[in-house]
Amino acid sequence: MDTLTAVDERTEALLGKEAVALLRRKKVAVFGIGGVGGILFEALVRTGIGEIHAYDCDTVEESNLNRQVLFLRSDIGNRKVDVAVARASAIRKDVRVVPHFLRIGSETEDSLRSEGFDLLLDAIDDVEGKLSLMEAGEKAGVPVISCLGTARRMDPRGLRLAPLSKTAGDPLARKVRHLARERSLDLSRVLCVYSEEPALDTGPSLGSSMMVPSSAGLLMAYAALRTLLGLY
Secondary structure (H helix, E strand, C coil): CCCHHHHHHHHHHHHHHHHHHHCCCEEEEECCCCCCHHHHHHHHHCCCCEEEEEEHHHHHHHHHHCCCCCCCCCCCCCHHHHHHHHHHHHHCCCEEEEEEEECCCCCHHHHHCCCCCCEEECCCCHHHHHHHHHHHHHCCCCCCEEEECCCCCCHHHHEEEEEHHHCCCCHHHHHHHHHHHHCCCHHHHHEEEEEEECCCCCCCCCCCHHHHHHHHHHHHHHHHHHHCCCCC
């Protein structure tokens, strides 16, 4: 697993050979393979994380195609996790991807803790699922990086990276902070990507384009690499 290939030449030049070899030995989980999670997933694959578990309970819909980078028209109707596995295999063969077609909730916390992950990456929309991941991570001593609201935003320059306890200007962050405190969770240990851009009024629809979710996913990937390399 530690043998580097030509795919890694540019990454090795940036991070160093030892860092790239270390990333090959890491096992991470990505929850949500959509607008944020899809590009996060692909960044981790291309960077050469050794084992990636992809969790999602949805199939590809036509409405996903305006912003979710993993999917094409030919994927409509297919399970997102299966498309992710095929995409990863088409990029490189030395990264193991394990698909999980399920919804994250309190009933999955025990199984998450037993998997031995080095990092949990939350790119899901469901608040209860986010809290379950934070709780599982805290109980297992595994770091969690969570993405908060990216819908109804247009400007990727509004994105920030901070512990959940330091987030501001995001209604979803406020709700998650409140519920996390009710569960006595440590808000300082969950690193979050969030936007300070005021949400636009898009009516009942969660209006979204590619720019902000994709930028949030890449910012999560950056935070993931720093976490896995012990730089946080």
